[in-house]
Structure formats: structure tokens, C-alpha cells
Amino acid sequence: MQQLAAQSEIDFHSEVYKDAYSRINAIVIEGEQEAHENYLALAELLPDCKDELTRLSKMESRHKKGFESCGRNLQVTPDLQFAKEFFAGLHSNFQTAAAEGKVVTCLLIQSLIIECFAIAAYNIYIPVADDFARKITEGVVKDEYSHLNFGEVWLKEHFEQSKAELEEANRQNLPIVWKMLNQVENDARVLAMEKEALVEDFMIQYGEALSNIGFTTRDIMRLSAYGLTG
Numbered sequence: 001m002q003q004l005a006a007q008s009e010i011d012f013h014s015e016v017y018k019d020a021y022s023r024i025n026a027i028v029i030e031g032e033q034e035a036h037e038n039y040l041a042l043a044e045l046l047p048d049c050k051d052e053l054t055r056l057s058k059m060e061s062r063h064k065k066g067f068e069s070c071g072r073n074l075q076v077t078p079d080l081q082f083a084k085e086f087f088a089g090l091h092s093n094f095q096t097a098a099a100e101g102k103v104v105t106c107l108l109i110q111s112l113i114i115e116c117f118a119i120a121a122y123n124i125y126i127p128v129a130d131d132f133a134r135k136i137t138e139g140v141v142k143d144e145y146s147h148l149n150f151g152e153v154w155l156k157e158h159f160e161q162s163k164a165e166l167e168e169a170n171r172q173n174l175p176i177v178w179k180m181l182n183q184v185e186n187d188a189r190v191l192a193m194e195k196e197a198l199v200e201d202f203m204i205q206y207g208e209a210l211s212n213i214g215f216t217t218r219d220i221m222r223l224s225a226y227g228l229t230g
């Protein structure tokens with residue numbers, strides 16, 4: 001099997017691997033922490049969904065703990081300062097939207113964009129992860145699909161009144177995702193995760209999400225590739 005062959009060539013204990021892992025692992029830890037906070041903010045914005053969103057936020061804290069243990073298992077210290085800077089763009093856009101009560105924008109950033117980014121990254125990581133991290137990540141990715149589903153269902157139910165805000169939020173935030181992927185490309189490659197595979201999986205997840213919400217194929221093409229080329 002191709003994946004097993006590739007995997008056997010990865011030296012999880014080499015300095016090169018651990019150096020790249022110190023940033024990727026930090027990104028995931030910081031991402032899970034911010035996702036936890038984002039769902040708590042959404043719980044305040046959507047009182048009818050407060051219990052459900054509080055439950056999602058607790059799942060994100062568990063994910064964070066799981067990925068911290070993956071770093072410890074490889075004796076890697078996560079570079080959390082790097083990770084904070086990595087997320088700064090999406091983080092500040094989420095904060096601004098939350099302060100303005102723009103729940104549609106908040107859902108697009110966290111429940112669609114960030115969840116699709118997480119699902120793509122975890123799907124690509126699982127076949128090339130060390131045994132310990134693979135088990136953790138397999139458990140986490142199942143949860144991420146349920147987080148994406150929350151956003152899809154809510155936005156589908158409010159599609160007509162959300163459409164314009166979704167378009168604008170997509171325009172502001174999708175180009176940030178492409179920049180983030182460029183920033184992480186070299187470190188991801190050291191972990192045997194190819195940028196092309198990440199982009200492809202992200203586009204599939206995000207396109208499917210937009211379709212489930214109610215966008216037409218034509219809209220999806222335009223929205224999901226926005227900012228990808230220059």
C-alpha cells in the first residue's frame with residue numbers, strides 16, 4: 001500500500017520532523033483553543049442554540065488536550081507564538097464580527113472555513129501520522145464533521161437572509177486561508193502532507209458545505225476559489 005510505504009520512510013524523531021511539528025502542532029493546538037472560544041461566543045449570539053454550542057466548545061477543548069499529548073509524545077515543544085500569528089487574520093475578523101453581532105459571518109469563519117480547513121488537514125495527516133497521533137486525530141476528525149454540520153444546518157435554515165453576508169464574509173476570509181496554506185506549505189511537506197492535497201480536500205469540503213446550505217453550482221465555483229489565484 002502506497003500510504004504505508006510512504007509512512008515507513010518518515011522519521012518521526014528526526015530534528016527536521018520535530019522542528020516542523022513544533023509549528024504544525026502549535027497551529028492545531030491554538031486552532032482548537034480559538035475554536036473553543038469561538039463556539040462560546042456563538043453560544044452568546046445564538047441563545048436558542050446555547051446548549052448545543054456549549055457542547056461543541058467543550059469538544060474543542062478536548063481536541064486541544066489530545067493534540068497537546070501528541071506533541072508531548074514526540075517530545076516537541078509547540079511554538080504557540082507562531083501559531084497565534086498564523087491565526088491572527090481569521091481571529092480578528094471573527095472578533096470584529098462577534099462584536100457587531102454578525103452571526104452569519106461568525107458561522108462562516110468558524111463552522112465553515114475553519115472546520116473545512118481542519119477536516120482537510122486531519123484527513124491528509126491521518127495516513128502519515130505516527131501511531132499515537134493517528135488514533136487521536138481519527139477521533140477528532142469525526143467531531144469536526146459534526147461542527148461543520150451545525151453551521152450548514154443553521155445557514156440552510158436562514159439561507160435567504162444570510163446570502164449577502166455569506167458572500168461578503170467569503171470574500172474577506174477565503175483569501176486568508178490561501179495565505180495560511182502557503183505559510184504552512186514547507187512544514188506540512190516535512191510531515192508528508194502535500195499542499196495540493198490540502199487545497200483539494202478543502203475545496204471539496206467547502207464546496208459540499210456551500211451546496212448543502214443552498215448555493216448553486218455556479219455560485220460554489222465562484223465562492224470556493226475566490227482569491228486562490230492572486
Ligand code: Y39
Pocket residue numbers: 024027028031032035060063114115117118121144147184188193198
Ligand atoms: O474546529 C476546529 O477544531 C479547528 C480549529 C481546528 C484547527 C484546525 C487547523 C488546521 C490547520 C492545520 C494546517 C496544517 C497543514
Ligand code: FE
Pocket residue numbers: 032035059060063118140144
Ligand atoms: Fe476541533
Ligand code: FE
Pocket residue numbers: 035060115118143144147
Ligand atoms: Fe471544530
